[in-house]
Amino acid sequence: MTRSNGERGGVYVELSFSTRVEGNYTVLSVGGEIDIHTAPQLRQRLFEIADSGASRIVVDLQQVDFMDSTGLGELVGALRRARPKGGDVRLVCTQEKILKIFRITALDQQFAIHETVDGAVAAG
């Protein structure tokens, strides 16, 4: 588990990250609140994964307590970078408050969203 720190109004907040490889996919598990302030941490982590040569990525959002459009933007950016390389970005999420923002923005039609990491990796 690695962490990235950010300071908000004197109070340190952070996203938590853990990365592992399962099958053909690099699984990035994220925790915390992804917003305009913390989204750059997610962007950096996704770039690091891409720089390592991985283009098949599963982003596990089960521990994300909040995500806004900037978080969506980072995921879309990762998808745009992965697809030309024959890769993909799959998501894991069962939280209604997070799933709702994908439905509202129709991004649930761009991302495969799975209930478990195993399901995402096993989907082929």
Place this chain on the structure above:
Amino acid sequence: MTSLGMRRVRLEISATPAPVRTARLVAVATARQAGVAEELLDDVRLAVGEACARAVSLHRVHQRPELVRIEFTGGARFAVTVHDTAPADAVVPATADPLVQTPTGVPPVVDGGYPVLTDEVVSEEMVAGVGPALLAGLVDDLRLHAAEDGRGTVVHMSWPLA
């Protein structure tokens, strides 16, 4: 922050990303205090966050030093206004497809003639494009209008009480 009993709370935040979370926290607290149903609080949190992120992004793009002003008002409905000071004609409409490919170095033009930011700043694009789409989907009573003083725009949102 100024509190006028339980009826109105005013908050001013610097046009930086950090205090947007504070605005979200205040939004949930004041909405709950005003009597908004618990099942709507996540919508309030997200919508106020989106509106504030939009304002902060516009201030940054247009280098506006002023504070972003947020007002929470109780009453028949719980109302929130977010006031920025960016040029009123700078509002960028939602893009139809955030995955639209952008020609190298040339931002595409969408309906209405507003430029869409390029791949390198996809997060800013999301704030400018998907953010308003998200707001519209979250808030039944959503209005965006020029500020009465002619400086900037005001996002008005309201929710029913339980």
